[in-house]
Amino acid sequence: MSNLDMLTAWNNYLDNKQIDPKVPPLVENSWRRCHGRISPTRKIIFSQLNSTNLLAAQVASFDLISLARPVLEDIYQIIQPAEVAIILINGAGYILDLIASPQMEEKLRGFGIGLGTACSEQQIGTNALGLALIERQPVAVSGAEHYCIQFHNFSAAAAPVFDINGRQMGVVGLVTFEPQYQPYSLGLVAAGAKAIESQRQADHMLADYNTQLEQLTVILETISEGIVVWNGEGNLIHYNQKVAKMLEYPLHTLLGKKTERxxxxxxxxxxxYENRQPLTDVEATITVGGNTVMCFLSLRFIYKKDELEWIIAIFRPIHEVRQLVQREVGAHATYTMDDILGESNAIKQIRKLVKTASSATASILIRGEMGTGRNILASAIHNESQRRDGAYLIFPLSPIPNELILIELIGYEEGGFSKHSGSRPSKFELAQGGTLYIQDVDLLPPEAQSALLNMLEMKVFHRLGSDRPIPVDVRVIVSTSADIEKLVAERRFRADLYYRLSTFTITLPPLRKRAEDIPAYVDSRLERLSAQLGSRLSLKPGVTEVFYRYPWPGNIRELEAVLSLAAIQAGSSGVIGLEHIPDKIIHPRIIVDDNLALVEIQPLSEVERKALQETAALWRGNLTQMAQSLGISRTTLWRKIKKYEIVIDGFNPDSL
Structure with a gap:
């Protein structure tokens, strides 16, 4: 059956759920199993083992990998220079080893396929590797026989590998591009699988334990974590140099011995350990020869024929994990004093306060309306301080549900918080040695306020579900746009926490109260936009004067948004004029009072029209009474009624 005919049969099955009689039975059964469970036209997102589980899988199948590797290399040498990949998977369908030509390797990497990738039928639909695993026999799947269209350009042959007891150990497969597939491929991988089985039978009688340890060393030394391996009796049989350096103990003196002392x-x-319960990245404090080591530890138990063969402990230094987290969550400050723009007296005073506050260790409260630059100021304070080389962790409260803020703030302990498995570090720990910046501190719920106050006063805290005190060295900066004194008066914010946080208080004035700083923000924004757009931007005369008149309720953020939109509208000319500025900026119809209330200013004509309509309704269309109430003559009144096209009869019920 040609690939074109198979493609027709595939489309017919998808459209009508009818199977062409020429479709191979194994493929037909696989399609039926895949139907309704996998989308044939959607791109497959491959499941991938993490490094810890991949290592456990490789160790568990160590014999298979060591036997199969030479066979995989031989098959690859035989079929060169064809573009091909030779793959070994375990009994669960995960790739343990892979040899590929450059073009095929690049193609597989583009799909997300590599060591630890799942290739079972349940994960990626009909394919030779997964089908051989299910049917326990050599299988070839070509082109449109694949259930997922993503693989229609490929062909593959695969054969299962069994141990001397008939247990399926894995599958050897050959993958190539569909036009390059050769009929002998199936026989080649079947012969390779048989070669692996024969070699295993021979090695089963000649296995040498020390050789296995040497090969294991190669694997263990290639990973960045510390590894310790015990045998089933609890004797230390292997470790890598990473863990020896981490524990600072001559572990070679313990080889072949029990280590609990x-x-x-x-x-x-x-x-x-006693319950044979695997663990993943749990925090642990280990005592090694009198020294204490804190780390994240994973524990794996490797069985062979239902008997415990190895216990593997994986150590990760806690400071390396914290550094990784800080890097992933963007725990660094990007703004400096140079980013505090303006030359108004208010800004000059703020710069002085920043320098004073940066040299101290007390908490800082930053106040100001939305968009005034509180985040920039907090970042600049950190970069001016002695903690500039430490972490800078931002904790935004507004996007976090109220009931989760405490959990995020102080973390929780393994087994001590019933709703969560594992443990979670606190924000204090993640910012250790640096600065914790809490945005919108007025949103802290009462229990989180208490936790923060205790940390500030005692310099220690307890995670949820733990009585272990954790010392911390963190400077706290908080910001708010709320009337926090009002919250204190209403007992919605703790007074003692407010006093503790406000040791240094810096208030950023709104842009409307320092209009002389507007040119500095305009120049800075235009410079950045020029770099992004690749052309020089400038303002026509009169635009800056318009900016001076507008009250900017959104402050710097609104100004930057207006300039960004204007730059796009200006196009290739790069010259921003009034025609690119929103009408609400040019003709402001709002005023902003000190309570941030926005009051719309209506045109005089609208005010006059509304006054006429309300007066007509009051006096039921009586022109004489209306003129007297408005203080104008009947003639003037009648002229204005005609001007605004007001139907007086509609207000006089006697005329209806």
Whole structure:
């Protein structure tokens, strides 16, 4: 059956759920299993083992990998120079080893396929590797026989590998582009699978334990985590240099021995070991020869024929994990004193306050309306301080549900918080040695206010579900646009926390109260937009004067938004004129009072029209009474009624 005919049969099955009799039975059964579970036209997102689980899978299938590797290389050499990939998967369908030509490797990488990728039928639909795993026999799947259209340009052959007891160990497969597929491919991989089985039978009698340890060393030394391996009896059989350096102990003196006298683990880890319970990245404090080491630890148990073969502990230094988290969450300050723009007296005073506050250690409260630059100021304070090389962690409260703020702030302990598994570090720990910037501090719920106050006063805190005090060295900067004194008076914000936070208070004035700073913000924004758009931007005469008159209720953020839109509208000319500025800026119809209330200013004609209509309604269309109330003559009144096209009869019920 040609690939074109198979494509027709595939389309017919998708459209009508009818199977062409020429479709191979194994493919037909696979299509039926995939139907309704996998979308044939949607791009496959491949499932991937993390490094810890991949390592456990490789260790569990170590014999298979060591036997299969030479066979994979031989198959690859035989079929060169064809563009091909030779793949080994385990019994669960995950790739353990892979050899590929450059073009095929690039294609697979583009799909997200590599070591640890799932290739089972359940994950990616009909394919030779997954089908061989299910049917326990050599299988070829070509072109449109694949259930997912994503793989229609590929062909593959695969054969299962069994141990001496008939247990399926994995599958060897050959993947190539559909036009390059050769009929002998299926026989080649079947022969390769048989070669692996024969070699395994021979090695089963000649296995050498020390050789296995040497090969294991190669694997363990290639990973960045610290690794310790015990055998089923609890004797130390291997470790890598990473963990030896981390624990600062000559572990070679413990090889072949039990280690509980030297390596002392916390009670929950001992319990997990006794119960054979795997753990992943749990915080642990380990005592090693009298020294204390804090780390994240994972525990894996490797079985062979239902008997415990190895216990693997994976150590990750806690400071490296924290640095990774800080890097991932953007824990660095980008703004400096140079980003505090303006030459008004208010801004000059703020710069002085920043320098004073930066040299101190007390908390800082930044106040100001939305868009006044509170975030820039907090970043600049951090970069001016002695903590500039430490973490700078931003904790925005507004997007977090109220009931989760405390959890995010102080974290929780493994097993001590019933709604969550594992443990979670606090924001204090993630910002250790640096600055924690809390945005919109007025949104802190009462219990989080208490936790923050305790940390500020005691320099220690407890995670949820734990009685272990954790010392912290963090400077706290908070910001708010709320009337926090009112919140204190209403007992919605703790007075003692307010006093603690406001040791240094910096208030950013709104832009309307320092209009002389507008040119500095305009120049800075135009410079950045010029760099982004690749052309020089400038303002026509009169635009700056318009900016001076507008009250800018959105402050700097609104000004930047107006300039961004104007720059786009100006196009290639790069000259921003009044025609590019919104009418509401040129003809402002709002005023902003000190309470941030926006009051719309209506045109005089609208005010006059409304006054006429309300007076007509009051006096039921009586022109004489209306003229007297408005203080104008009947003639003037009648002229204005005609001007605004007001129908007086509509207000006189006697005329209806």
């Amino acid at each position: 030297i390596l002392k683990f916390p009670a929950f880890l001992v319990k997990a």
